[in-house]
Structures are given as structure tokens and as C-alpha cells.
Amino acid sequence: xxxxxxxxxxxxxxxxxxxxxxxxxxxxxxxxxxxxxxxxxxxxxxxxxxxxxxxxxxxxxxxxxxxxxxxxxxxxxxxxxxxxxxxxxxxxxxxxxxxxxxxxxxxxxxxxxxxxxxxxxxxxxxxxxxxxxxxxxxxxxxxxxxxxxxxxxxxxxxxxxxxxxxxxxxxxxxxxxxxxxxxxxxxxxxxxxxxxxxxxxxxxxxxxxxxxxxxxxxxxxxxxxxxxxxxxxxxxxxxxxxxxxxxxxxxxxxxxxxxxxxxxxxxxxxxxxxxxxxxxxxxxxxxxxxxxxxxxxxxxxxxxxxxxxxxxxxxxxxxxxxxxxxxxxxxxxxxxxxxxxxxxxxxxxxxxxxxxxxxxxxxxxxxxxxxxxxxxxxxxxxxxxxxxxxxxxxxxxxxxxxxxxxxxxxxxxxxxxxxxxxxxxxxxxxxxxxxxxxxxxx
Ligand code: ADP
Numbered sequence: 293x294x295x296x297x298x299x300x301x302x303x304x305x306x307x308x309x310x311x312x313x314x315x316x317x318x319x320x321x322x323x324x325x326x327x328x329x330x331x332x333x334x335x336x337x338x339x340x341x342x343x344x345x346x347x348x349x350x351x352x353x354x355x356x357x358x359x360x361x362x363x364x365x366x367x368x369x370x371x372x373x374x375x376x377x378x379x380x381x382x383x384x385x386x387x388x389x390x391x392x393x394x395x396x397x398x399x400x401x402x403x404x405x406x407x408x409x410x411x412x413x414x415x416x417x418x419x420x421x422x423x424x425x426x427x428x429x430x431x432x433x434x435x436x437x438x439x440x441x442x443x444x445x446x447x448x449x450x451x452x453x454x455x456x457x458x459x460x461x462x463x464x465x466x467x468x469x470x471x472x473x474x475x476x477x478x479x480x481x482x483x484x485x486x487x488x489x490x491x492x493x494x495x496x497x498x499x500x501x502x503x504x505x506x507x508x509x510x511x512x513x514x515x516x517x518x519x520x521x522x523x524x525x526x527x528x529x530x531x532x533x534x535x536x537x538x539x540x541x542x543x544x545x546x547x548x549x550x551x552x553x554x555x556x557x558x559x560x561x562x563x564x565x566x567x568x569x570x571x572x573x574x575x576x577x578x579x580x581x582x583x584x585x586x587x588x589x590x591x592x593x594x595x596x597x598x599x600x601x602x603x604x605x606x607x608x609x610x611x612x613x614x615x616x617x618x619x620x621x622x623x624x625x626x627x628x629x630x631x632x633x634x635x636x637x638x639x640x641x642x643x644x645x646x647x648x649x650x651x652x653x654x655x656x657x658x659x660x661x662x663x664x665x666x667x668x669x670x671x672x673x674x675x676x677x678x679x680x681x682x683x684x685x686x687x688x689x690x691x692x693x694x695x696x697x698x699x700x701x702x703x704x705x706x707x708x709x710x711x712x713x714x715x716x717x718x719x720x721x722x723x724x725x726x727x728x729x730x731x732x733x734x
Contacts, residue, residue: 311372318343346371354380411478411494414485419444419457422489431494433472444492447471453480467497477501505571512567515560522560526553555688562692565623566675569699575617577704580730583646583653584610586622590644594629601638607645613730614653620700627693628657628720634687636661636717653729656721664712673698673708704728 319339326335350373357367358380366377402423405412411428413421421439428434434447445454448471456466462482470476478494485491529549536543587608594604614621625644632642636659643658664672668679676691678684684691697708705725712718 314372347373408493409495413444413492413494415444415490415492417488417490419490421447428494431470431472431476431478431496433470456480457482470496508567508571511563512571515563515567519557519560519564522553522557526550526557529553555685558688559690559692562690562696566692566696566699569620569623569696569703572617572620572703575620575703577615577617577728579615579617581614581616581618581621583613583621584608586618586625587644587646589622590626590629593626594633594642594644597630598633598642602633602636603639603641604633605641605643607643607647609647611732612646612648612653613732614724615728615730616704616724617700620703624697624700624722625655627697628655631693632657632659632661632718632720634689635659635683640717648729649723651726651729652723654721654723656719658717658719660717663714663716663718664710665714666712669710669712672710 319336322335322339323332326332329335350369353367353369354373354377357363357377361367364384366381369377402425405423405425408425408427411431411434412425413428413432413434414423416422420441420443421434421436424432424434424436424439426436428436432448439447445457448454448468450468450471452466453468456462466480468478468480470478475498476496477498479497481493481495483491483493529546533543533546533550536546587606591604591606598604629642629644632644636642640660643656645654645656645658647654664679668677671677672679673694675695677694678689678691694708701708701722705728706722709721709723710718
């Protein structure tokens, strides 16, 4: 490198002084001869012609080398042409090395992308296919290099994909059925890549979805299967309770059996609700829901649960209706209200609000109960996650309530928000998107 730099400065030197020296050395003898014979203009003209002829020959050699000969070594140049030939030769060498380096990098990238277990496409900002790996052929039906330059939305014609691509909002992946095989489910991710290119990665998640479905079906089936024998057992326990002498030891044992079987029934019912909500993928978001009627029911349930121990305030906009699934919206709101009552001491206030806030139908429930410390909040919507197991059991909890809320809300493109201070109380709330606000019918 240092040597190359040094050669550079040599050329620099040459171009500035040597050129002038050579020019003078050429013209001085002609000037002398011209003066001697008193024919200076002619002598200078001859010198200029000869010099031009000499330069023209070198120019011709250079053009011939660049356009026709194309050999690696440059033609032999003399005088001021020598460093020019050498300089071009050096530049060509540099370019060749750079090209080889780029080709190596490109082939390494391609090998890496071929080794990926996902279909990979490199796209231009407009969606033209610039490169794809082999798996893209099996999963997306993209044939490389035949489809080079084709726009991706001409190949993936799913309306969902087209609107996903045009929205340019790629923070969330998109799930699609493969255009090659409808039984395959793909997870599509698009990432910014290079200057303005995009990298599209499609992963086959059919197996994951199948396993999820199997798990959901298993839970639903087990819950159903458990329900029948449990109802029979409950029936016998009730009969035994009636025959036992009130206050006797055996009557207390029957009461405990009844209580436990009731808890079990509760748990099974909740598991069934959760799996029903979870598996309801296509919910009708055009169905108008009378929220005022739902809150009437919730109020009655809440009063029964509280048994007059809490001050319940319902601040409900009775005219605010939404589009959605009635059962799921009822479940979400009821669970949050019941939790507020169950985790608040007697005498405290629980406030339920349903109103339009900044154009969004918003539900909130505030309590001044025991509150939750910050480290538990992100995990509350996990199934069976409870801050205090014993406490939850005593209040009749199953650990499934907030998981139900989370799934019900996700079907309505909404999310549960939680703010809580340990020992002071909590606020659970959610906003439904403006698109689900159902304007009052005339
Ligand atoms: P559970 O059936 O146990 O109430 P949930 O899923 O409804 O299950 O709630 C999970 C946990 O979140 C509860 O065990 C409880 O610790 C906590 N929690 C929920 N709501 C409240 C609330 N309003 N105040 C305090 N803690 C709460």
C-alpha cells in the first residue's frame, strides 16, 4: 500500500515538472536551429507537427489497447505516455481485485441465504424481485432467475398480501396460505435492506399452527369430558348433603366436597370459554353489540359478587354501541369488573366507565384494592399466572380471567392496558378502534 502511494506521488511530481522539462527539451533544439537559419516560425511549426504526430501515435496505441487488444499488459509507452499507461494498468488491476472481492462477498451471501431454512427474496423498493433462494420456489412459487424483475405482488396475489405490501407497515408479520400449496401456512416478514431494498422472508409455520390447534382441541375435549362425570358427582354430593345431619362432621366434609367440585366446575367452564374464544378466528366485526344491555348484566353479576361490600359506580354511556362479538366483549368486561371486586377490600370503591374517548370506545375499571407490583404486570395475561396463588384460590380465581380478556380483545384489534400501584389500587382499561364504533341508527 505504501509502495502504491509512493508511485502515486511519483506520477504527481512527473505531471507537474517533468512534462514542462520534456516540452522545453523538445522545443529548445528546434528554436536554436530556427534562430541559426533565421527560420524560427518554420522550425517551431515542424517541431509542433512532429510532437503532434508522436502524441497521436500513442493515443492510437492506447485506444487500440482499450478497445481491441484488451490484453492485461498495457502497450509500451515512452516519455510522458509511460506513466499514463502504467496508471491505467494499475487502476484496472485495482478494479479487478475489487470485483473479485465483491463476487466473493456475493457468493458468500448467496450461500448463507441458500442455507437458511426460510424462503428469502431480495426486492427493490417497488417490489421487483432481484434475487431469491431455492426454497422460495417451493414455498412461494418464485422461479429464479426466470422471475427476476417481476413484481412480487404479481406472484403473491393474495389481497391480504397486496394491502400489507402497499401499507408499508412491516412491524408485524403476516400469515398467508402458500400460493403453491394451500395447506401450508406461511409467516411473511419484510425488512429494510441495503439502500432502499427489502428482504422478504417466508417461514413455513404449518406445524406450529397444527400443534397449537391440537393443544386447543385437547384442552377443549378434556374439559368437555371432565364436565359430565363432575356433574354426576356434584349431584351425588348434593343428595348426601341433604341426608347428612346439619352441623355434623360428615356434613362439613360434604360441604368441602361441594365447594371443591364447584371450583373444579368453574375452572372447566373457564377453560371452555378460553378455548372457544381462542379458536374463534373469524369473528363477525359487523355485528352491532348493545353494550348498555351487557353492562346491565355485568352490574347484576357484580352486585351479587360484592354482596354489598363495595361501593360500585357504573358510569356508562348507554348510547355508545360497537361492532364486535357480544359474548367476547361481555367476557372481557365482566372478568375485569369481577377481578376489581375480588381483589379489593370491603368498603372500597370500584368504578366502571364506558365512554367515547378521543373517538374510541373506551372501557375502564378502577379500584382502590391491593394493587399489583410492577414486575408481575407484564405476565398477568399468561394462563394460570397469579400474583398470589393462595389469595387467588380464596377469591375463587382460576388464573384464566385475564388470558380470556387478552384473547377477546385481540379479536377486536385491541389490547388490555394495566396501571397499578401496590397497596393503592389498579386501573384496567382498553380502547376499541374507531372503526368498531357503531354510530347510532336513526
Ligand atoms: P384469577 O382467576 O386468579 O383472578 P386472572 O387472570 O383474572 O386470574 O388474574 C391474574 C392475577 O392478576 C390474579 O391472580 C391477581 O393476582 C391479579 N389481578 C387481576 N386483577 C387484579 C386487580 N384488580 N387488583 C389486583 N390484582 C389483580
